[in-house]
Amino acid sequence: MRFLTTVAVASLAFGGAWLGVVEAKSVSGDRVLVLVPKVEAAKLYSQFLDSLTGRGFDISVRAATNTSVALQVDGVRTYDHAVVLSPESKKLGANLSVRDFVSFVDDGGNLVLTASSELSELGRKLAARFGVEYERRGTAVIDHVAHLRAINDTSDHTLVAAGPPKTAAPVLSKQFAHPQSNPVYFKGIAHKYEPSNPMLISVLTGSRTTYSAPIGSDANEGAISLSGKALGLVSVFQTRNNARVAFSGSAALFSDALLSQEGGANKQFTTDISQWVLQEKAVLRETAHRHYLASTGERPEHYRISNEIVYEIDLSVYHDDAWHPYNSKDVQFEAIMLDPYIRATLNSTESTDPKTTATYHGDIKLPDRYGTFTFRVNYKRTGYSNVDVKDTVGIWPLRHDEYPRFLSAAYPYYISSLVMAVGFLALCAAWMWSAEPKTKRTTKQKSN
Ligand SMILES: *[C@@H]1O[C@H](CO)[C@@H](O)[C@H](O)[C@H]1NC(C)=O
Numbered sequence: 001m002r003f004l005t006t007v008a009v010a011s012l013a014f015g016g017a018w019l020g021v022v023e024a025k026s027v028s029g030d031r032v033l034v035l036v037p038k039v040e041a042a043k044l045y046s047q048f049l050d051s052l053t054g055r056g057f058d059i060s061v062r063a064a065t066n067t068s069v070a071l072q073v074d075g076v077r078t079y080d081h082a083v084v085l086s087p088e089s090k091k092l093g094a095n096l097s098v099r100d101f102v103s104f105v106d107d108g109g110n111l112v113l114t115a116s117s118e119l120s121e122l123g124r125k126l127a128a129r130f131g132v133e134y135e136r137r138g139t140a141v142i143d144h145v146a147h148l149r150a151i152n153d154t155s156d157h158t159l160v161a162a163g164p165p166k167t168a169a170p171v172l173s174k175q176f177a178h179p180q181s182n183p184v185y186f187k188g189i190a191h192k193y194e195p196s197n198p199m200l201i202s203v204l205t206g207s208r209t210t211y212s213a214p215i216g217s218d219a220n221e222g223a224i225s226l227s228g229k230a231l232g233l234v235s236v237f238q239t240r241n242n243a244r245v246a247f248s249g250s251a252a253l254f255s256d257a258l259l260s261q262e263g264g265a266n267k268q269f270t271t272d273i274s275q276w277v278l279q280e281k282a283v284l285r286e287t288a289h290r291h292y293l294a295s296t297g298e299r300p301e302h303y304r305i306s307n308e309i310v311y312e313i314d315l316s317v318y319h320d321d322a323w324h325p326y327n328s329k330d331v332q333f334e335a336i337m338l339d340p341y342i343r344a345t346l347n348s349t350e351s352t353d354p355k356t357t358a359t360y361h362g363d364i365k366l367p368d369r370y371g372t373f374t375f376r377v378n379y380k381r382t383g384y385s386n387v388d389v390k391d392t393v394g395i396w397p398l399r400h401d402e403y404p405r406f407l408s409a410a411y412p413y414y415i416s417s418l419v420m421a422v423g424f425l426a427l428c429a430a431w432m433w434s435a436e437p438k439t440k441r442t443t444k445q446k447s448n
């Protein structure tokens, strides 16, 4: 008996360990490549890297000059995430090109890219592919009002105290929405970003007194190219295949020196950014969806026009190591044939698995139109992964014997033919039984 219990406990523990291995902290894998100028330079970022290790990532720190480092081998990713802390290196790994990085992201890899005033051409071109345009070489972000104040008066005005960052809700944690939150210290280069780009989220921008200018120039010389809120410091990007990329104009932002700076929020900020980019939070997924006839509860091969159907979808969101129900009031269903014929907001309903999923339900009346329709839930919200669920469904016309005997729309015609028949009978009756016309006599009189 005791032996059996031991076996059971052991197998449970083994199963748990195995699950633990499979369910890494990140949804998309735990292999992280960290590129630094030299392996020893990783010491500068030890707090950040330790926090990644502590969160269950398997980190490979490599020198940017190590030519055997590749992101993909024969089209297969060798890492799940890459963090580039070597912005000035002209060459990265095995002569990695912009194309290698883009194809890594296309394959679902996530990237954290950092920059500095001496950003290499490679980093600049790579950022441009995502709509992030870095300032010219040799420029820096300067703020004569908001910067890290030294005790003596030799403060560095390029060590900008930015923040509080804009509310980028799912990317940054709630504490940053508070107007009195601690600043994030930033030393580096600014970038332009397209505010209307729905895939790009700006999470840290300049304040009214922040500007970008060549290092050592006088601000009055007209050298200022970017200032205020238009000046991007850190932006994040989510591609259509839900890969995530972060652009930080400052590698120093991740350094131990600034993470341990008193009164700064760099620690929380870098944790938030890396958790978002490495798919540890705000990851949305559809676990199941179904549609069926409301009357029978069955899903036929094809529907008939104007059928009443039920559409349901289950959504989960990942954060804090587990899947949770995703609750929202704006999940919409569409029935599309070239144009949407129906667009209805789904109501949340009782879930079959309330711990991990939320279920959305809609009672839909199909259009009075036959053809091949697409039932679609296309859910895209800032900071969350995209959910796009499509089903191609045939909607057929009614069979000849499925039409109703009398159509209500045709009642005027039924009535008009009835009225016609009755009128004809009445006319006949009137003609047949009416008295002899008097005109006969008058004709007789005339002939007489
Ligand atoms: C270069 O990278 C490879 C793997 O990518 C690793 O095995 C090797 O130790 C690295 N070389 C140096 C000098 O770090």
Ligand SMILES: *[C@@H]1O[C@H](CO)[C@@H](O)[C@H](O)[C@H]1NC(C)=O
Pocket: 095, 097
């Ligand atoms: C690196 O790649 C560039 C273009 O992508 C090419 O011109 C150059 O010759 C390559 N260098 C090496 C050492 O492979």
Ligand SMILES: *[C@@H]1O[C@H](CO)[C@@H](O)[C@H](O)[C@H]1NC(C)=O
Pocket: 150, 151, 152, 153, 154, 155
């Ligand atoms: C002034 O502050 C700078 C930067 O914080 C420091 O390097 C320098 O030693 C300080 N000088 C004095 C006299 O305290």
Ligand SMILES: *[C@@H]1O[C@H](CO)[C@@H](O)[C@H](O)[C@H]1NC(C)=O
Pocket: 344, 345, 346, 347, 361, 362, 363, 364
């Ligand atoms: C959602 O619920 C409201 C109120 O009960 C109802 O009027 C609406 O038709 C429902 N929406 C769908 C798509 O079923």
